[in-house]
Amino acid sequence: MKSTSTPKVGFVSLGCPKALVDSEQILTQLRAEGYAIAPTYQGADLVVVNTCGFIDDAVQESLDAIGEALEENGKVIVTGCLGAKKGADGQGLIQAVHPKVLAVTGPHALGEVMQHVHQHLPKPHDPYTDLVPPQGIKLTPKHYAYLKISEGCNHRCSFCIIPSMRGDLVSRDIGEVMREAENLVKAGVKELLVISQDTSAYGVDVKYRTGFVNGKPVKTKMTDLVQALAELGIWVRLHYVYPYPHVDEILPLMAAGKVLPYLDVPFQHAHPRVLKSMKRPASGEKNIERIAAWRAICPDITIRSTFIAGFPGETEAEFEYLLDFLREAQLDRVGCFAYSPVEGASANDLPGALPEEVRAERQARFMEVQEEISTARLQRKVGQTVQVLIDEINQDGAIGRSSADAPEIDGLVYFEPSKTHKVGGFAQVKITGADAHDLWGDAI
Numbered sequence: 001m002k003s004t005s006t007p008k009v010g011f012v013s014l015g016c017p018k019a020l021v022d023s024e025q026i027l028t029q030l031r032a033e034g035y036a037i038a039p040t041y042q043g044a045d046l047v048v049v050n051t052c053g054f055i056d057d058a059v060q061e062s063l064d065a066i067g068e069a070l071e072e073n074g075k076v077i078v079t080g081c082l083g084a085k086k087g088a089d090g091q092g093l094i095q096a097v098h099p100k101v102l103a104v105t106g107p108h109a110l111g112e113v114m115q116h117v118h119q120h121l122p123k124p125h126d127p128y129t130d131l132v133p134p135q136g137i138k139l140t141p142k143h144y145a146y147l148k149i150s151e152g153c154n155h156r157c158s159f160c161i162i163p164s165m166r167g168d169l170v171s172r173d174i175g176e177v178m179r180e181a182e183n184l185v186k187a188g189v190k191e192l193l194v195i196s197q198d199t200s201a202y203g204v205d206v207k208y209r210t211g212f213v214n215g216k217p218v219k220t221k222m223t224d225l226v227q228a229l230a231e232l233g234i235w236v237r238l239h240y241v242y243p244y245p246h247v248d249e250i251l252p253l254m255a256a257g258k259v260l261p262y263l264d265v266p267f268q269h270a271h272p273r274v275l276k277s278m279k280r281p282a283s284g285e286k287n288i289e290r291i292a293a294w295r296a297i298c299p300d301i302t303i304r305s306t307f308i309a310g311f312p313g314e315t316e317a318e319f320e321y322l323l324d325f326l327r328e329a330q331l332d333r334v335g336c337f338a339y340s341p342v343e344g345a346s347a348n349d350l351p352g353a354l355p356e357e358v359r360a361e362r363q364a365r366f367m368e369v370q371e372e373i374s375t376a377r378l379q380r381k382v383g384q385t386v387q388v389l390i391d392e393i394n395q396d397g398a399i400g401r402s403s404a405d406a407p408e409i410d411g412l413v414y415f416e417p418s419k420t421h422k423v424g425g426f427a428q429v430k431i432t433g434a435d436a437h438d439l440w441g442d443a444i
C-alpha cells in the first residue's frame, strides 16, 4: 500500500562502481530531502532506474529493467550511461524503446535527476529548508547575482596562495550551474556575473564532460556554458577570463548582443620575464594581437584588467615595458596593486624584492598613465546613448551601470530618473559628461 504522507521512490541500480556512486548520491539526496526508499515497485510512487550502456548485454539488461519498472509501476525516471546513448536515428535510445518514461538523464546528473523527481513527485515539506528560496540566499541586490562555476585553480602563480587554500580546479556540473542561473532569472535577476578563479579553464578537470541542460547534452566548457547563458535573455558578464585562444569563440556572441561586450582579463604584467617569474597562465600568448582581434570582432568591447607593479626582480626597464603595453593596449578599466608579499606565496622567496617606496611609486606612475587612457576612452562615450541597469535611486538622482561597468569595481552612470524608472530596471541614457571613471547623462 502506498502511504499518502511520505513520498516513496523505488530505485534500480545497474552498472559499474562509478554508476553505483551516482546511485548512492541520488539515494542520499532523496533521503536528505525526506523521501522514503521503497523496496518494491508496488510500494513506490515513482521509480528511478540507473542504467549501464557499456556492452550489449548491459544495454539489454537496462532496457529490460526499465520495461519492468514501467509495467509494474508506470512512473519511471531513467539516469546513467545508457541515458546518454543515441539510437541509429540520432535520437535518445531509451525514448525510442520506452517512450513512456517520464525523463532521461546521462550519468553524474544528481541535480537533474532530483529536478525530475521534484517535478513528478513533489518534495516533502521541510520546515528548515523550505524557507530558503530556490535561487538560494543571495547577499547581492535582487537584480544582479554572482554565478560561481568552479572552485580552486590548476595554476601556481607565484604571488597567489589560492590553490594552497582551495586546491585544484573543480568545475561544477554544467546542468547544475544552468539550473542555478535559471532560478536566479526566475527570481528577478537581470545580470549574472560569471566568476571562478580561471573561467577559461572551466571543465578542464572533468575533460569537458557532457552534462545535460534541460535534457540537451552540453559540454562542461566555457564556450558551451556562455552559449547556454546567452539564451537566458539577461545581462551576462564574464570575469577572470584568461586569454586562451578559445576565448575568441565567444566574441561573436558579444558582437551579437547576446552576452555583455565585457571581458575581465587579469593580465598582471606584460613583460615576458616577469610573467614567467609570476608563473602566469597564458603568459606566452600574444596579448596585444589578441586584444586587437577581439576589438575587430566586437568594437564595443570593454576590457578590464588588473596588474601588479613592483614584483620582486622587476627592473625599471621591465616596468617601462609594462607602461608601453598599457599605452598600446588602451584598456578600458584597469586596477593596479603594488606588489605585497602574501604570507605563504613562493614569490616572497624570489631575489630582487623592491623597497615599499619603489613599489608604491610604480603603482602611482602606472595609474597616472591609465587615468589618461580611461579619461580619453570614456570621453568617446559622450553623445552616445547607453543602456543602464539602475542600482539605486536616491534624492540626488539615479545611479546605474552600463555594459562597461561591473558592480563594485568599475564606474557608474548618474542621471535624473523619470517616474517610471525603478531600481533593478533599465534606462536609456544619453551621455553628456565623463571623467576618468564615471559618466553623467540624461534619460531619454
Ligand code: SF4
Binding pocket: 153, 154, 155, 156, 157, 160, 161, 162, 163, 197, 198, 281
Ligand atoms: S592568481 Fe594564478 S594561481 Fe591564483 S587563482 Fe589566479 S590563476 Fe590561480
